[in-house]
Amino acid sequence: MKPVILITGATRGIGFAAAKQLAARGAQVIIGSRNGRRAAEAAELAGGGAGSVELDITDQASVDAAAKQIGLQFGKLDVLANNSAILLDHYQNLLELKPEVLLETLNTNVVGTLRVSQAFAPLLGKSEAPRIINVSSGAGQLDGEPQAWAPAYCISKAALNMLTQQLTAALPHVTVNSMCPGWCRTEMGGSEAPRTPDEGADTLIWLALEAPHSLRGKFLKDRAVIPW
Ligand SMILES: NC(=O)c1ccc[n+]([C@@H]2O[C@H](COP(=O)([O-])OP(=O)(O)OC[C@H]3O[C@@H](n4cnc5c(N)ncnc54)[C@H](OP(=O)(O)O)[C@@H]3O)[C@@H](O)[C@H]2O)c1
Numbered sequence: 001m002k003p004v005i006l007i008t009g010a011t012r013g014i015g016f017a018a019a020k021q022l023a024a025r026g027a028q029v030i031i032g033s034r035n036g037r038r039a040a041e042a043a044e045l046a047g048g049g050a051g052s053v054e055l056d057i058t059d060q061a062s063v064d065a066a067a068k069q070i071g072l073q074f075g076k077l078d079v080l081a082n083n084s085a086i087l088l089d090h091y092q093n094l095l096e097l098k099p100e101v102l103l104e105t106l107n108t109n110v111v112g113t114l115r116v117s118q119a120f121a122p123l124l125g126k127s128e129a130p131r132i133i134n135v136s137s138g139a140g141q142l143d144g145e146p147q148a149w150a151p152a153y154c155i156s157k158a159a160l161n162m163l164t165q166q167l168t169a170a171l172p173h174v175t176v177n178s179m180c181p182g183w184c185r186t187e188m189g190g191s192e193a194p195r196t197p198d199e200g201a202d203t204l205i206w207l208a209l210e211a212p213h214s215l216r217g218k219f220l221k222d223r224a225v226i227p228w
Helices: 014-023 037-046 060-074 099-125 152-169 195-207
Strands: 002-007 027-031 053-055 079-082 133-135 176-181 219-221
Touching: 002 014, 002 060, 014 027, 014 037, 014 195, 027 060, 037 053, 053 060, 060 099, 060 219, 079 176, 079 195, 099 133, 099 152, 133 152, 133 195, 152 176, 176 195, 195 219
Parallel strands: 002 027, 002 079, 027 053, 079 133, 133 176, 176 219
Antiparallel strands: none
16 A cells, blocks of 8 residues: 655755655655645656645644544555755844744744654554654754854754654654755755765655664654664
């Protein structure tokens, strides 16, 4: 039976690249977007019978409605790819960062991811081999030199990595990991980035379909574990 895979924020960028490749490999992909029409158009473009769902990860009612829709359509969820994120403070100085910008960033990148994971946990519980993949970033790594280019975004991705560890502990039957796609040419990454969205999606796809379930509670890049 086809694995049922929900990718949040998958109308463009890395999420869409992952959706297209996973659909081509026979998965039942569901593309999430705040805009239902754009989600349906992206599903059509992705091919392979991909479905779509309207899903704003900052809105509890929207998340609950999406979980209800997918429950009715498929009765389970095998893979939840938490890909949605915002980056509002490119090259901002931390000392001038407005607290509201940090709160908005955390509300999407961290609280939104938790909200979706909570709402879909019962459907993941119906899968024989459930997985959660949190699309994080090297920007959130505590290892190495401090990064100063987008403080709210970096803080949110470090928090997302801890959320990955917390979800791993809270959901012992689910294989939960964080991954970094590398710097990719998307709306968020910009045109100077060295990687294509397809290249950025590779580890997500591997985690969704092939990675051993014993690999859990880790942070990965290029299919290998990296330091937090
Ligand atoms: N690009 C890079 O270089 C890079 C590097 C490291 C990590 N990442 C991570 O990779 C992931 C994908 O990034 P990308 O570059 O593909 O970004 P992108 O093109 O800007 O796409 C981000 C997606 O997030 C969705 N989104 C934003 N707010 C949302 C909300 N409230 N509810 C639901 N969806 C929401 C948007 O979907 P809708 O507008 O359709 O709702 C959009 O499709 C992100 O987690 C990002 O942090 C990217």
